[in-house]
Amino acid sequence: GQQVMQIPQYQHVQEGEDFTTYCNSSTTLSNIQWYKQRPGGHPVFLIQLVKSGEVKKQKRLTFQFGEAKKNSSLHITATQTTDVGTYFCAGNAGNMLTFGGGTRLMVKP
Amino acid sequence: EAGVAQSPRYKIIEKRQSVAFWCNPISGHATLYWYQQILGQGPKLLIQFQNNGVVDDSQLPKDRFSAERLKGVDSTLKIQPAKLEDSAVYLCASTFGPGDTEAFFGQGTRLTVV
Numbered sequence: 001g002q003q004v005m006q007i008p009q010y011q012h013v014q015e016g017e018d019f020t021t022y023c024n025s026s027t028t029l030s031n032i033q034w035y036k037q038r039p040g041g042h043p044v045f046l047i048q049l050v051k052s053g054e055v056k057k058q059k060r061l062t063f064q065f066g067e068a069k070k071n072s073s074l075h076i077t078a079t080q081t082t083d084v085g086t087y088f089c090a091g092n093a094g095n096m097l098t099f100g101g102g103t104r105l106m107v108k109p
Numbered sequence: 110e111a112g113v114a115q116s117p118r119y120k121i122i123e124k125r126q127s128v129a130f131w132c133n134p135i136s137g138h139a140t141l142y143w144y145q146q147i148l149g150q151g152p153k154l155l156i157q158f159q160n161n162g163v164v165d166d167s168q169l170p171k172d173r174f175s176a177e178r179l180k181g182v183d184s185t186l187k188i189q190p191a192k193l194e195d196s197a198v199y200l201c202a203s204t205f206g207p208g209d210t211e212a213f214f215g216q217g218t219r220l221t222v223v
Contacts, residue, residue, distance in 0.1 A: 004151075
């Protein structure tokens with residue numbers, strides 16, 4: 001079945017440093033979604049990418065979808081303590097949404 | 110717009126007991142998902158409904174887990190009998206369509222099996 005892998009599993013950064021998480025799917029995706037889950041909370045939708053090579057920005061967050069539609073990345077510029085949480089990618093293939101294992105971001109003030 | 114409602118929020122049961130979780134998706138959302146999220150891991154899809162039909166239940170341990178969405182609206186997930194390794198947060202999510210739009214999650218039910 002479809003597998004979605006994310007790296008790294010954990011990332012500690014100093015406030016103000018940049019952060020990137022990478023997502024790879026075993027199958028070609030029709031779209032990819034990114035979610036953020038705060039400690040003790042539930043996943044909250046951030047964005048969806050559909051087109052090959054697509055890049056979208058939300059303030060300090062930049063999302064990319066690979067040309068082959070099998071990988072994606074999320075980059076946060078100048079992290080803040082409010083960015084703390086686990087970031088999940090979720091790949092949609094065959095109308096099934098499969099989540100990666102997530103990258104837990106910890107920010108030291 | 111009301112969100113996805115789940116109950117109960119927390120449940121503690123002994124192994125071999127039964128438990129049921131309830132989910133009411135966002136009104137008008139045809140697709141409903143049940144995910145199992147073990148601590149420190151990503152949500153794992155257990156079952157996906159499109160209206161009242163099952164789209165995928167390949168990862169549902171059918172010897173002990175069952176789910177239904179009889180009228181195509183709310184859904185129940187049951188575990189019988191529970192095992193220690195079933196301890197997890199059970200998340201319900203809904204989407205307007207099958208995976209092509211954002212998934213809205215409920216608060217989840219935290220199950221502890223002792």
